[in-house]
Amino acid sequence: MFEGVMPALITPFNDDDSINKQGFKDNISFVEKGGVSGIVACGTTGESATLSTSEHKELINIAVDCANVPVVAGTGSNNTAEALELTRFAEDAGADGALLISPYYNKPNNNGLINHFKTIAENVEIPLILYNVPSRTGQDMPLEVIQELSKLDNIVAIKDACGDLSKMSQMIEYTADEDFTVISGEDPLTLPILSIGGEGVISVSANIVPDKMVKLVDAALNNDIKTARQVHYEIAPLIRALFTETNPIPVKRAAELIGLAGGHLRLPLAQLSYDNEHVLNDALKKLGCI
Numbered sequence: 001m002f003e004g005v006m007p008a009l010i011t012p013f014n015d016d017d018s019i020n021k022q023g024f025k026d027n028i029s030f031v032e033k034g035g036v037s038g039i040v041a042c043g044t045t046g047e048s049a050t051l052s053t054s055e056h057k058e059l060i061n062i063a064v065d066c067a068n069v070p071v072v073a074g075t076g077s078n079n080t081a082e083a084l085e086l087t088r089f090a091e092d093a094g095a096d097g098a099l100l101i102s103p104y105y106n107k108p109n110n111n112g113l114i115n116h117f118k119t120i121a122e123n124v125e126i127p128l129i130l131y132n133v134p135s136r137t138g139q140d141m142p143l144e145v146i147q148e149l150s151k152l153d154n155i156v157a158i159k160d161a162c163g164d165l166s167k168m169s170q171m172i173e174y175t176a177d178e179d180f181t182v183i184s185g186e187d188p189l190t191l192p193i194l195s196i197g198g199e200g201v202i203s204v205s206a207n208i209v210p211d212k213m214v215k216l217v218d219a220a221l222n223n224d225i226k227t228a229r230q231v232h233y234e235i236a237p238l239i240r241a242l243f244t245e246t247n248p249i250p251v252k253r254a255a256e257l258i259g260l261a262g263g264h265l266r267l268p269l270a271q272l273s274y275d276n277e278h279v280l281n282d283a284l285k286k287l288g289c290i
Contacts, residue, residue, distance in 0.1 A: 023261025034210025
């Protein structure tokens with residue numbers, strides 16, 4: 001279920017800071033037309049850190065109701081009880097999976113990490129995707145923790161953004177006997193990760209160029225490395241532009257520039273700088289997006 005391209009959706013806001021519900025639905029339609037295999041709502045790219053619990057639940061409901069592809073709900077927290085509450089809600093709402101970031105700020109030891117995810121896994125039946133993103137959490141999930149968690153029936157994948165291909169190779173090697181999928185969490189490394197056995201990407205860039213990201217991943221999974229490499233370099237300038245500042249600052253501006261719903265950013269995030277907007281504009285123009 002969790003192979004291919006799944007955009008990490010942005011959350012568009014209205015001028016009064018409310019959620020632009022129609023814009024969110026329209027953005028889902030746009031990425032679906034690009035051929036994505038699923039969508040991820042309420043992740044980091046969706047500004048989950050500044051969504052209230054009720055807004056979080058509302059977005060999950062909207063995604064489930066309007067999407068024609070599998071929906072993964074971001075339900076992670078550094079509070080195990082809160083993560084379990086959101087994951088149970090996502091399951092009841094009809095989401096196809098849940099994405100659980102490792103607890104940020106707390107920096108738990110190995111037993112704490114294992115018991116955090118195990119507590120959630122044992123209280124829901126929905127498939128769970130671990131999310132390792134050290135740049136956000138301050139902690140790189142250890143290999144032995146990932147290997148142990150991969151043995152649980154409903155922990156079926158990991159989105160990894162550690163940036164360490166050697167570690168990811170070991171991750172794939174050490175979980176080979178389990179029904180467990182490794183998914184790229186970093187757009188620039190998607191092709192290398194697929195080349196060592198990864199099976200997809202949860203992507204920021206797929207909000208803007210879903211068709212091109214799908215072409216890259218499909219080619220790589222079908223061993224058409226020439227095509228995959230061609231698309232990789234074609235979209236590389238855009239990917240770099242989308243990460244000139246903290247995600248989702250550039251991608252929300254990119255969405256606005258190509259006519260999608262983006263809206264402002266909630267504080268403490270602020271708008272893209274003048275210089276980086278020029279970089280973004282140039283990359284979009286080269287791809288014919290604007």
